[in-house]
Amino acid sequence: MPLITNLDVMLAKRKMTLTELSERIGITIANLSILKKGKARAVRFTTLEAICRELSCQPGDILSYVPENQ
Amino acid sequence: MSSKYPFIKAVSIILRIIWYLQWLFLLALIVISILLSTNSSIVNIDKLKGFNVQFTKINIPNSISNTDNLQSDIYLSNGEGRLHIKNIEHRFIFYRLLSVFVDTLLFIFVIFLLQKIFSGLKTGSFFVKQNGVYIRKIAYAVLGIALLPKIIDYVTNIYITNNLDIDGIVLKARFDFDYRTTSLALLIFVIAKVFIKGAELREDHDLTI
Structure with a gap:
């Protein structure tokens, strides 16, 4: 998929663990792990909003588009 | 885990029994075919030397006379019956067994797929794509059950009617299209599509x- 999740990068920048983020936004580690690995089919606006709020970032910091031929 | 679903467990056991019975039937069919081919005296295979034929007309040789003493021809028309002929060539019986063989094999395949679905259900995986794929395969097998044996019967009927000349009987080959099973197969196709x-x-x- 050309959409890449940079959640692990943002977590590292904010020095936060996945467990901590999951506790703060109320989403299970399993689901956050799916998002981190790029296996998710869709992301709810509410989830994106919660992640951006807790990591103090923009949606573009978490998701980036890379064309498949690159 | 399986004790959580007693109904599924019970159906699985029934399917397993049907599975073994079908294999037993298939084995019996093979044994009968071998006995027929070797003309064995182990069993009285003369009893087996009968097969179904479709006919257009069978003349009744002894015409009955009515009260006015007027002779009238009597015949049976457009029917199907079991024909027993002594010392008939074995190939005619073999052709008849062929459609039963195909039918049984396809049914065994259906039971095999049902067992696969039920073994998944026992572990609690109900709504998975793989089950839909199994259901689609079942639809193909049911369509095969509806069509293949009938096609084989039709082809062998043509062969038999062309090679069997019996005085007083007009044989014909008729294709018996199984509307019900074909409709059932189409319905299973739709269910599989929806499931997937x-x-x-x-x-x-x-x-x-």
């Missing part, structure tokens, strides 16, 4: 964070 689509939607839902 439903499983995809569930997967999408599960992977939406």
Whole structure:
């Protein structure tokens, strides 16, 4: 998929663990792990909003588009 | 885990019994075919030397006379019956056994797929795409059960009617299209399609964070 999740990068920048983020936004580690690995089919606006709020970032910091031929 | 679903466990056991019975039937069919081919005296295979034929006309040789003493011809028309002929060539019987053989094999395949579905259900995986794929395969097998034996019967009927000349009987080959089983197969196709689509939607839902 050309959409890449940079959640692990943002977590590292904010020095936060996945467990901590999951506790703060109320989403299970399993689901956050799916998002981190790029296996998710869709992301709810509410989830994106919660992640951006807790990591103090923009949606573009978490998701980036890379064309498949690159 | 299986004790959680006693009904599924019971159906699985019934399916397993049917599975073994079908294999037993197939084995019996093979044994009969071998006995026929070797003309064995182990069993009285003369009893087996009968097969169904479709006819247009069978003349009744002894015409009955009515009260006015007027002779009238009597015949049977457009029917099907079991024909017993002594010392008939074995190939005619073999052709008849062929459709039963195909029918049994396809039924065994259906039972095999049902067992696969039920073994998945025992572990609690109900709405998965794989089950939809199994259901689609069942639809193909049921369609095969509806069509293949009938096609084989029709082809062998043509062969038999062309090679069997019996005085007073006009044989004919007729294709018996099984509307009910074909409709059932189409219905299973639709169910499989809906099931696969439903499983995809569930997967999408599960992977939406």
